[in-house]
Amino acid sequence: MSKLNLAMIGAGRMGQAHARVLAGLSECQVVKVVDTFAANAEKAAAELGAKAGVHLEDALNDPTVDAVVITTPTPTHAEVVEAAARAGKAIFVEKPIAHDLEAGRRVVRAVEQAGVAAQVGFQRRYDPAYLRAKELIEAGQLGQLEGFRAVGRDPTPPVLEYLKTSGGLLVDMGIHDLDLARFYLGEVAEVYAIGGALVNPELKQFNLFDTAVGTLKFASGAVGTVEVALRTTYGYDIRTEILGERGRLHVEQDRRPNLTFYDQRGGNFDRPRNFEERFREAYAAQMVAFARNLHAGKPLSPTVREGWYSLRLAKAAQQALESGQVIKVEEFGGRL
Amino acid sequence: MSKLNLAMIGAGRMGQAHARVLAGLSECQVVKVVDTFAANAEKAAAELGAKAGVHLEDALNDPTVDAVVITTPTPTHAEVVEAAARAGKAIFVEKPIAHDLEAGRRVVRAVEQAGVAAQVGFQRRYDPAYLRAKELIEAGQLGQLEGFRAVGRDPTPPVLEYLKTSGGLLVDMGIHDLDLARFYLGEVAEVYAIGGALVNPELKQFNLFDTAVGTLKFASGAVGTVEVALRTTYGYDIRTEILGERGRLHVEQDRRPNLTFYDQRGGNFDRPRNFEERFREAYAAQMVAFARNLHAGKPLSPTVREGWYSLRLAKAAQQALESGQVIKVEEFGGRL
């Protein structure tokens, strides 16, 4: 299989994380890195043996580029996807597909009208444990699904400036858990959420939250909870449970798995620190799938259409959090 | 220390569970067992080397009886407590203290006016792991408390007849989790809950639930979730987390602790089956504390006043579940 030639659009924090993953993959070759900050682009490009640029067009007009990996700030996703679709490039876009539902509709329309292949960066769907859970569910091991629980706690909060433009806690971060809710149990009918600025009270003046908990009522009748927070002290804490009439699946990396230290304090173990450690395999697997499925002409997953529905759920949850109201998801934000 | 002479009032399912515990304690001696079903009373009495009776007065008029252990059906708690208080007996009463808040007020009034010692059966407060968690919190190990999560899942649902009179899922069963919420984080300001009859759809026609999830907003600003269900297939599943600015406490008996069996299926472990297995030590410890504190003239805990506030929270949560409304707890059900 020949290597897929990629252009990375965006070389900030998430772009760099993707670059570290892509550097280790034999299925892809990053040939171009574009970032409006030339220094970012050049640094990543140098590490990847690629060319750097500051203009999106540099990548889109380059006929050697097969596909773009979009890791720019969320508010720019829609226009970058639209341009890439027009240029006929295959697209990998980080979650969320856009900063609001209207822009999300433009993303879906652009991709579908151009007929380009596109995949959204919900990397957990490619994590071995989440995949195995999906397999067991589809094999009927849980029977009828009845419940869902998700915890997503980041080790340390991002800077205030980021939080102000991120779209809100349940969109920027909670969307991963909410996407899993849909992945396993299907659409959510109603969402309710409460929260606070418990980690950093300064957030209150900007109507921002760093902690939220909520309930999900699924169209199927199943119920669930979701909890998101921005600081743990004890590392990265991502847990997901799916409950069914025949059992329970529990996905969690409780510890760095292979070492325990016993001393006078008792037993002690290290914990995974951050998303890059926890989801290293998943980040690689989703790019490998992207490359292989493109190469084989197979459909990509999750699609931008999937991405829109997960964005809608996240936006509805954020609206619930901010308004104190129960939000009916299907009536929220218009149709796709 | 001389033994505390007890009369057990009620020898049904919970009474028998208490009897098994009391049989092994050297601090107490059950001298009388009263149950309106003579057969129940006689069976338990025979096992405990006690006398059986069908009339409450048999126990209350007996001057050798120091204290009563009330494990009758919930709707009778209030009148039995009132009678016992009038008779000047020390009182241990199973949760909840009464079937409604008005009856609960009568319980508190009766105990406080008679000046008798009384303790409510929230046995988890005496479980070694929950106690150790309390110690760590009080020693400041978590810093400011920010979150709470509770799961309470029974292995198999009770019969329909029981469910109809039990006061509802979040009162009969959820009260244990809600009492822990108060035990660790103080009063809850607002509660919201959703659920369904997912295990047994037949419950719907009686407006009963077998599955519920909810959110708790504490007066302190902390937030939390609670989840209760009546069937697991995989044993008894009780988990509680307390989150603070410095860490997280996780209380769970994930497995029968001491044996793992590895074979071609992988690793396999047995799970605790039911509340008697999980909380054996806690049930014993609360009765030992009852006996020792009475003997030493020390205050009992938790008091019926505590029991009333936990009942109020449970009733508010049940009201949230049944109405779909966010319930403000302090405005619910009148004052004590």
Place this chain on the structure above:
Amino acid sequence: MSKLNLAMIGAGRMGQAHARVLAGLSECQVVKVVDTFAANAEKAAAELGAKAGVHLEDALNDPTVDAVVITTPTPTHAEVVEAAARAGKAIFVEKPIAHDLEAGRRVVRAVEQAGVAAQVGFQRRYDPAYLRAKELIEAGQLGQLEGFRAVGRDPTPPVLEYLKTSGGLLVDMGIHDLDLARFYLGEVAEVYAIGGALVNPELKQFNLFDTAVGTLKFASGAVGTVEVALRTTYGYDIRTEILGERGRLHVEQDRRPNLTFYDQRGGNFDRPRNFEERFREAYAAQMVAFARNLHAGKPLSPTVREGWYSLRLAKAAQQALESGQVIKVEEFGGRL
């Protein structure tokens, strides 16, 4: 069932541990405590509501005493068992049954000739996890047994004076692990062991060991290891594995089971501290079995004959440790 009336012979460290267990059992009543140190006897007797004495005959001549529980120092076991057997009392004797194999033979002979019931205190055989392992093995879940591994590490060494008279590390302490080897896999054909005075180098001058590891070759062809040490810093560490053609059973209490504390150091859990904590249920269960089987006229287990074979294996292992030679167990110490 009427209570079994016990006389405790010996109220030192092990006697007190047994007393704490017996105090909580409804199947037995300690009516007499004998210890050559009157203070020991009186203290334990007071706590148990029993009479105290300093003469063995006080207990043996008392017709209300059904059975004796012998927890005196090991060198006295044989003569106490012999006297109790002559007096026709049922006998529970702590491990090892005697300080040497010749005295052990006298114990077996005394019991069998008098026809009294007798049980040796290998409490692990009554631990729920060890029992469940036995069940699984007997149900054929492991298939043919192939291997055995045992670790026995005490948290802190006993005082030097105790060590000098205890019979050696692999007799006094290792006998528990070696008894389990026999319990699961049958007789050991050859034993080899090495060790040192690693915890307390002062032991060397007395030819004593505080650390030992060894290999076991079973008559069946299976092989195994055993490791014993007298200090951990991290609590009580008892692990046993049985390996078979179809899988592996692993018995271990790795942690106080129900609480984990996560903070900036990672995850942390408390560990069981000592044998009383780890084997509380087993100590109770063996005495309950003693009482119930006596009452029902059923055979007791393990017998003093079993106790003699486990002592022989322990003595052979100790001999291996001290001599550096591979010891053939069946040729060691004469026949029973």
Place this chain on the structure above:
Amino acid sequence: MSKLNLAMIGAGRMGQAHARVLAGLSECQVVKVVDTFAANAEKAAAELGAKAGVHLEDALNDPTVDAVVITTPTPTHAEVVEAAARAGKAIFVEKPIAHDLEAGRRVVRAVEQAGVAAQVGFQRRYDPAYLRAKELIEAGQLGQLEGFRAVGRDPTPPVLEYLKTSGGLLVDMGIHDLDLARFYLGEVAEVYAIGGALVNPELKQFNLFDTAVGTLKFASGAVGTVEVALRTTYGYDIRTEILGERGRLHVEQDRRPNLTFYDQRGGNFDRPRNFEERFREAYAAQMVAFARNLHAGKPLSPTVREGWYSLRLAKAAQQALESGQVIKVEEFGGRL
């Protein structure tokens, strides 16, 4: 950093495992694959984008080849290393460095006289958990080291033909555990081992073992055990413990870490299946270190000299196993 150009010598089972690892590394580029079976060489070469050959000289005479990765059958290691050293190539050689100690001496001499850089494939020394254990030990967290325990159990035995030429159980497989013994606690003074053909009795006629347990007496006075077997049914089982005066380090991948499935059988988890799964990171890390240290002109580790001492220990252990004698390691097999 420019990529290190590698020639792989040997494309059998281990060669293919290395190829899968090397394919994902950006630090190295395999340019040539040599195997006496042309089909093996071609298959691996095609996957790696390399050229295939059947003659060692093809690789050694190629000036674009910076280093060789030797994964041929053990009996050929010595001559391949000698040829590569003469050709001035840097060398990575799988364990053991040679099939006997005399050939091992030739390996060390060839490397040291040619002055080429060389590294032996004890990948566990690069596993994150083993590395972290080493760090903790070197930071003094365990204090004085007192004990060592290793278990190494493969899921399924290799074919008989392989076993006949592999050098014996404790050389071919046990050498990993024995190398760790040296890595953490230094040289072993005496070794003793017993075992059998428990998995496949047919091995007996060839004086082969599939199961062995042994004891190690370290020069420092510490003691330990090692256990090796060729079949588990339950996956790959590698455990290592280091015991010190202040605590215990336990390295084990007990489970595929991130998923637990609870159902009516209890809790269930998958296990790592084989060395490739368990040590994927370690295999990659050792090659990354090889490439980076070569590039930076830093020393490689472990050296062939280290490899010789681990081979001597393994040979001594195998001799103990076959002879039933305690073997003094320093007197065994001559000096380096």
